[in-house]
Amino acid sequence: MSAETRKYFNTAAGGFVLALTTFVAFIGLWEGAVRLFDVPKIILPPPTSIAVAFWSMLQGGELPWHTAVTLYEILLGFLLGALGGLLLGFGIALSPLSERIFYPYVVAFQTVPKVAIAPIIVIWFGYGVTSKVIITATIAFFPLLANAIMGLRAAPQDQVEMMETYTASRWQVFQLVRLPQALPYIFVGLDVAIVLSVIGAIVGEFVGSKAGLGYLILQKNFNFDMAGTFAVLIVLSLIGVGVHALISFVQRRIVFWIDVSGERVTGA
Amino acid sequence: MYQPNAGLSRMSGADRRLVRISNLEKKYQTRDGKAIHALADVNLDIEEGEFVSIVGPSGCGKTTLLKILTGVLSRSSGDILIAGSRLSGPSREIGVVFQAPVLLPWRTVIENVMVPIQVQKRDRAEFESRARRLLAMVGLAGFEDKYPSELSGGMQQRVGICRALVHDPSFLLMDEPFGALDAMTRETMNEELQRIWQESKKTVLLVTHSIPEAVYLADRVIVMTPRPGRIVEVIKVDLPRPRVLAMHNTAEFGKYVSAIRRHFNSAGKLDA
Numbered sequence: 001m002s003a004e005t006r007k008y009f010n011t012a013a014g015g016f017v018l019a020l021t022t023f024v025a026f027i028g029l030w031e032g033a034v035r036l037f038d039v040p041k042i043i044l045p046p047p048t049s050i051a052v053a054f055w056s057m058l059q060g061g062e063l064p065w066h067t068a069v070t071l072y073e074i075l076l077g078f079l080l081g082a083l084g085g086l087l088l089g090f091g092i093a094l095s096p097l098s099e100r101i102f103y104p105y106v107v108a109f110q111t112v113p114k115v116a117i118a119p120i121i122v123i124w125f126g127y128g129v130t131s132k133v134i135i136t137a138t139i140a141f142f143p144l145l146a147n148a149i150m151g152l153r154a155a156p157q158d159q160v161e162m163m164e165t166y167t168a169s170r171w172q173v174f175q176l177v178r179l180p181q182a183l184p185y186i187f188v189g190l191d192v193a194i195v196l197s198v199i200g201a202i203v204g205e206f207v208g209s210k211a212g213l214g215y216l217i218l219q220k221n222f223n224f225d226m227a228g229t230f231a232v233l234i235v236l237s238l239i240g241v242g243v244h245a246l247i248s249f250v251q252r253r254i255v256f257w258i259d260v261s262g263e264r265v266t267g268a
Numbered sequence: 269m270y271q272p273n274a275g276l277s278r279m280s281g282a283d284r285r286l287v288r289i290s291n292l293e294k295k296y297q298t299r300d301g302k303a304i305h306a307l308a309d310v311n312l313d314i315e316e317g318e319f320v321s322i323v324g325p326s327g328c329g330k331t332t333l334l335k336i337l338t339g340v341l342s343r344s345s346g347d348i349l350i351a352g353s354r355l356s357g358p359s360r361e362i363g364v365v366f367q368a369p370v371l372l373p374w375r376t377v378i379e380n381v382m383v384p385i386q387v388q389k390r391d392r393a394e395f396e397s398r399a400r401r402l403l404a405m406v407g408l409a410g411f412e413d414k415y416p417s418e419l420s421g422g423m424q425q426r427v428g429i430c431r432a433l434v435h436d437p438s439f440l441l442m443d444e445p446f447g448a449l450d451a452m453t454r455e456t457m458n459e460e461l462q463r464i465w466q467e468s469k470k471t472v473l474l475v476t477h478s479i480p481e482a483v484y485l486a487d488r489v490i491v492m493t494p495r496p497g498r499i500v501e502v503i504k505v506d507l508p509r510p511r512v513l514a515m516h517n518t519a520e521f522g523k524y525v526s527a528i529r530r531h532f533n534s535a536g537k538l539d540a
Contacts, residue, residue: 162370165338166384166435167358176386180374257373257415 045227053227054234062216067235070201070213073129074239077136078197082190085141089148094174106145114139115203122208132204132212139200140193144186151185152178184258187251194243198236286438286471287314287337292346294332294497305496306332310346312490312499316438319465319472321482322490325532329497330475334443337473338364351438360388363432363470365442369424371416377403377427378412384435395434402430405467406460422453426460433468440465442474446481455513458484462510483524484511491531500531 008014027047033039034046041049057063088106092099118135125131155178163173205214213232220228294307307329314320322330335341337348339358348355350362363384371380381399385392403412406426416424425445432440442461446454458481465472465485476482482489483505491501505524507515515521 158366158368158370159372161340162364162366163383163387164340165358165362165364166387167360168387172387176383177372180372255374257417 042224042226045230049227050230050234053225054231057228057231063231063235066211066213066216066232067239069129069211070205070236071239073132073136073201073204073212074194074197074243077133077200078140078194078243080133081137081140081197082144082193084137085144085146085189085193086148086186089145090152092145093149093152106142110142114200118203118207122204127208127210129211132201132209135204136197136200139196143189143192143196145189147185147189147192148182151182154185155181183255187247187255191244191247191251194247195240198240198243202236284315284317285313286316286318286351287312287473288347288349289313289337290347292333292336292348293344294329294336294341295344307336307343308496308498310497310499314439314471314473316471317469319474319485319487320490321474321476321486321488322492323476323479323482323528324492324497325494327497328492328494330492331443332497333492334441334473334475337439337441338362360435361438363435363437363440365425365428365432365440365445367444367447369416369421369428371424371427373416376413376415377408377419380416380427381430381434383431388435390435398436399430399434402433403427405464406430422449422457425449425457429461429464433464433470438471440470440472442472444475444477447477454478454481459513461485466510479525479528480516480521483507483521483528484513484516489524489528491528493531501528503527 009018031046031048034044045053054063088102092103092106114135117138121135121138122131125134155173159177159181160173163177168176201212202214202217205212206218209215213236217229217232220226220232289310289312292307292310295303295305297303310329310333312320322333324330332341336343337355339355339362350359372383375383378396378399381403382392382396385395385399400409400412403409406429408423408426408430411419411423416427419427425448428445432442446457449457461474462485472485474482474485486505489503489505490499491503492498493500503524507520507524
């Protein structure tokens with residue numbers, strides 16, 4: 001590859017062209033292999049029949065409805081879990097007493113796999129969206145808790161001392177140094193939590209539900225509709241990529257000073 | 269520009285003393301229970317407008333002394349008066365320049381300089397024009413809206429100096445402010461600091477590792493030795509003002525340097 005080509009692929013437009021080419025080649029290879037070796041549709045459907053299934057599910061309103069249900073569960077669960085994790089994290093980081101009271105339970109709770117308690121939550125809160133929101137919230141909770149605690153303790157001692165010599169109060173040190181220093185950590189937590197939230201909602205739907213993409217996957221699988229299952233998987237990965245991109249977008253705007261140095265390293 | 273009496277003119281009556289440190293002691297225990305005698309019977313008066321340097325090897329307590337003066341570290345016993353009032357914690361009368369610039373990376377240059385104003389809830393508009401004047405004075409006009417990561421180490425330290433001066437404190441404390449800079453930048457910064465001091469008429473206490481830097485800048489050099497940290501000699505520097513870098517090569521300058529270095533021949537830990 002010539003130096004010019006390599007340089008082009010490093011630009012935004014070049015990166016897009018590269019990704020698109022790879023994608024088209026991959027899909028072409030898949031389609032060709034399935035047709036060439038005559039793979040049964042029930043094992044691996046070709047991309048064309050996945051596209052047909054996707055289109056008909058979209059037209060029938062089936063896909064939009066279940067997508068809306070799952071998105072609702074993901075976003076609401078994420079918001080509640082993240083907010084709870086943040087609040088408790090702030091409390092623990094700022095008060096040694098609350099750390100001694102709550103932290104042992106938090107750790108004990110975290111060691112329990114959330115997937116294992118999903119059936120209990122479905123029994124307690126029913127087959128509707130509430131149980132999925134709660135399962136998602138329990139999963140989104142911990143990344144924010146851990147990162148908020150770590151972030152609030154990450155402020156360098158010299159910055160804190162600098163503020164103190166200028167007669168800053170404890171609250172001013174928190175507001176002007178500890179909080180901004182915690183933001184990069186909090187965004188790492190948000191990113192982890194939102195991706196886990198997608199898993200949480202689907203797991204909840206697998207355990208017992210009347211709607212949602214997880215429910216749809218089970219239904220399609222039950223009917224040996226592999227093309228339909230794959231179509232749902234596409235929507236799920238689009239959701240995952242979308243929510244991750246949303247967090248990154250906000251992150252770049254809010255913790256811009258981390259990005260600036262990052263760009264300098266790669267841009268050099 | 270030769271002014272033989274420039275240094276002497278500052279010497280006058282006791283009423284000009286801005287800082288009075290008497291019988292200062294600092295003892296503390298390390299985590300493994302060892303008792304450290306960091307400062308022993310430190311007595312020092314600093315006149316208004318005076319430039320005082322403290323030199324000494326690592327562990328002589330000079331940074332401890334400075335931290336006690338900034339108010340973030342408590343003293344074991346003794347008295348400190350600044351502008352007539354007893355020091356008990358951080359004071360608005362003090363501006364501090366640290367070893368590292370310690371700028372907040374999410375704030376622009378001007379916002380960093382304004383930190384003391386914001387913390388002390390002073391009039392923003394009034395002090396912002398002062399902050400801009402200070403930045404212009406250190407040659408950073410036009411850099412007000414840049415972020416610290418876009419500045420060189422020397423420029424960042426100059427921002428730190430402006431931040432220490434913005435709230436118009438009467439006493440400027442500097443803790444090895446140029447230790448991290450290369451030799452060339454350091455000399456430039458020394459020249460600049462002398463100019464800033466002459467223009468702002470502040471009282472300055474500079475802690476440094478470098479004997480030539482101490483001599484070049486100070487009216488008096490305080491020599492400290494470790495275990496326990498105490499003042500062993502106070503040397504008055506009678507070199508004319510304003511001082512120029514070429515003075516480093518004069519015999520008189522060399523006499524001051526060797527008079528100070530003599531204290532450390534056994535320790536041998538000090539910079540050239």
